[in-house]
Amino acid sequence: MTIASDTTAPAFAAEWQTWHDAHEADRASAHGFLAITAQHWLTAEPTRFGGLPGRWSTGEEGVVVLLDEGETLLVDGAEVTGRIVFGPIPERGGRTAAFGDTVIEIAKRGGHDLLRPRHPGHPTRAGYRxxxxxxxxxxxxxxxxxxxxxxxxxxxxxxxxxxxxxxxxxxxxxxxxxxxxxxxxxxxxxxxxxxxxxxxxxxxxxxxxxxxxxxxxxxxxxxxxxxxxxxxxxxxxxxxxxxxxxxxxxxxxxxxxxxxxxxxxxxxxxxxx
Structure with missing residues (x-):
């Protein structure tokens, strides 16, 4: 994407390009932030969000999802059903759950819990140049x-x-x-x-x-x-x-x-x- 200026040593430009290419690859990874399809803020009321399994809420136990019969999520490498308690999420921290090709980011930002599903086929990622x-x-x-x-x-x-x-x-x-x-x-x-x-x-x-x-x-x-x-x-x-x-x-x-x-x-x- 760039060409080194005349005053830049070739070694410096090459090192920068290697770093930049790695940064771009990480940004465009299958479930990176370019793949985010929505942002859902959680409340105490169990809520179903379009396209996601379960009804999600947050409260004293932290983030909780209640899966209906036939619904599953992959959490920490294991398939889970029923009621799953993710617990309190630390500020700027997060956990993930997955189903199919989608990864759900469970995070806390500004003191509020949220969900951000990520799908590799999302147009922002698919069209990234x-x-x-x-x-x-x-x-x-x-x-x-x-x-x-x-x-x-x-x-x-x-x-x-x-x-x-x-x-x-x-x-x-x-x-x-x-x-x-x-x-x-x-x-x-x-x-x-x-x-x-x-x-x-x-x-x-x-x-x-x-x-x-x-x-x-x-x-x-x-x-x-x-x-x-x-x-x-x-x-x-x-x-x-x-x-x-x-x-x-x-x-x-x-x-x-x-x-x-x-x-x-x-x-x-x-x-x-």
């Missing part, structure tokens, strides 16, 4: 410094889902210099131990990149607090592709005043609209 990206330029790999808070700070951010909010524990901020100016971004805990996650917008947002957010994974700081911000690996969140998403918005201060012409751009599906 890949995501355009800026050419990988080494000038966008910037050394920064992690500035920890005295104690983690709870940060509440909005969501692309109307009325939903997310709360994250922020361990500190990432500070870096760009064209002589110092900038700071609030960082959340990343997926790997010690790593960080930064949600941001910039002057390209809504122009050549998705307007709501982009995400940047940052490796764990070294002993002196140094970190590397590789903006060539800034990626879109699921909400750039599907309406069935609850992606968080960046903290209010995480808008960079300059264009970050690096990383993933608007998906083809968005530009077509």
């Amino acid at each position: 890949g995501t355009p990206a800026y050419a990988p330029a080494e000038s966008w790999v910037i050394e920064g410094r992690f500035v920890p808070y005295d104690a983690p700070v709870e940060v509440t951010v909005g969501s692309v889902a109307e009325g939903l909010q997310h709360v994250y524990a922020a361990p500190g901020e990432v500070e870096f210099r760009h064209e002589g100016d110092v900038h700071r971004l609030i960082a959340f805990n990343g997926y790997a131990p010690g790593s960080l996650l930064v949600l941001f917008t910039d002057a390209t947002s809504g122009v050549t990149t998705y307007p709501a957010n982009r995400s940047l994974s940052v490796g764990a700081p070294d002993a002196e607090g140094r970190v590397i911000l590789d903006f060539t690996r800034a990626v879109n969140l699921p909400c750039a592709y599907t309406e069935f998403a609850t992606c968080p918005l960046p903290p209010a201060g995480n808008r960079l005043p300059f264009p970050v012409e690096a990383g993933e751009r608007l998906p083809h599906e968005r530009t077509a609209r």
Whole structure:
């Protein structure tokens, strides 16, 4: 999808392309978020959702499904029937159940339990053409410094889902210099131990990149607090592709005043609209 710029070392461009290809393959996997067909919010009232087995609810026991006679689900590799208690789902956690070619994601987002069925034949996945990206330029790999808070700070951010909010524990901020100016971004805990996650917008947002957010994974700081911000690996969140998403918005201060012409751009599906 991209061609290395003249100022980028071939080895850097090749490493980036390998990473980008793997990221695209994961995104387009059979039951990835491109395969989500619907988003159902659960209540205390047992409810049947079109095309899904059982009547689903949430309450003191957590998420529960009551399957009618002849209905089955595959849970943790075993076929189950009757009443299945999935228990309380942790925030941003989830479980899965399957039937046929469909996988049902059972998740909690913004304090609310939901179901998201995923089918590999869903048009969003079947028609996916890949995501355009800026050419990988080494000038966008910037050394920064992690500035920890005295104690983690709870940060509440909005969501692309109307009325939903997310709360994250922020361990500190990432500070870096760009064209002589110092900038700071609030960082959340990343997926790997010690790593960080930064949600941001910039002057390209809504122009050549998705307007709501982009995400940047940052490796764990070294002993002196140094970190590397590789903006060539800034990626879109699921909400750039599907309406069935609850992606968080960046903290209010995480808008960079300059264009970050690096990383993933608007998906083809968005530009077509």
